[in-house]
Amino acid sequence: MTDSYVFPERWSDLRGRDPADERDRDRLEAELAREVATSHPLSGLRASAIAACSHCDDVIYELPDGGYAVVHLSWPKSAPDRPPWPVHKRVADWAALMSYIDDHEDA
Ligand SMILES: [Zn+2]
Secondary structure (H helix, E strand, O other), X not given: OHHHOOOOOOEEEOOOOOHHHHHHHHHXXXXXXXXXXXXXXXXXOOOEEEEEEOOOOEEXXXXXXXXXXXXXXXXXXXXXXXXXXXXXXXXXXXXXXXXXXHHXXXX
16 A cells, blocks of 8 residues: 555655665664664664655654654764754654655645
């Protein structure tokens, strides 16, 4: 069901199978792991990058609990970053993610 969802234009969908998508996913997952300190709420969670916003660099990660986290990566020179950075927002499920994306379009 959710696989057929087409993200609005400003989001790059990273769920594809081609090597470029895989490379972007790996890069964004590694960067999240690098930035998140052990005291950050996302620490130690297996987060899979599914989409990235070309306007504001927000990245949507799918979490093992079936929820999602929208993370504004901070790309700090030295890592990990100091919590609350990287700033993130948890959304409980796909429906909540859809309304987040709708609001994001208006922002
Ligand atoms: Zn954005």
